[in-house]
Amino acid sequence: MQTIKKQLALVAFALLPALSQAAPEEFTIEPGHTYPSFETSHMGLSFWRGKFDKSSGKIWLDRTAKTGKVDITIDVTSVNFGMAMMDTRAKGEHFFDVEKYPTATYHSDTITFDGDVPVAVNGQLTLHGITKSVPLKIVHFKCTMHPMFKREICGADARAEFDRREFGMSNDIVPTDPNVRLSIQVEALRGAELPPLPPPGMMNMPPPPGIAPKN
DSSP states (O other), rough: HHHHHHHHHHHHHHHHHHHHSOOOEEEEOOOGGGGEEEEEEEETEEEEEESSOEEEEEEEEEETTTEEEEEEEEEGGGEEEEEEHHHHHHHHHTTTTTTTEEEEEEEEEEEEETTTTEEEEEEOOOTTTTTEEEEEEHHHHHEEOOTTTTTTEEEEEEEEEEEEGGGGGOOOOOTTEEEEEEEEEEEEEEESSSOOOOOOTOOOOOOTTTOOOOO
């Protein structure tokens, strides 16, 4: 009996490293709360600001190994400046050229953590048919239990900046400020698939404790 116990103990000890390495957690982008937005100089006078209304993808977090993966697809045809004339121009051949390049992607095999919190992603942006390294700085990150779907949801705010000439988009460039500044709000639900989502504007979360709901 003692021999069997020793053998079982040795087996359990050998399995400890494998058991301690939890599998990366998969999250699916929630499109109703994810909007990559951007700003760029207009003739050095002011800044045009726009966003992409449609995006999808996956994020994997390995909180044990302090890393992760990102795979995001942006529907460039959904660009929205809040002005129909500007939207049409941005979709044309002098800018995004959506007939040739209807999507943009962002991919990274690593996420940098500071303690338990993701703080940066060093990924590859493919835009206008060109792929370049564009690092993201994560300025806010939080996970909680979604009160409606009863599963974990994580949200983040990220920032980045790049020279759009590197992506073959040099039309109407301001030489003193050719950069595009990105601000990305993203929310993702844990799991390989999204649950059925209510229509836009209907998914209002309950107020935090201590705050009375509005009538």
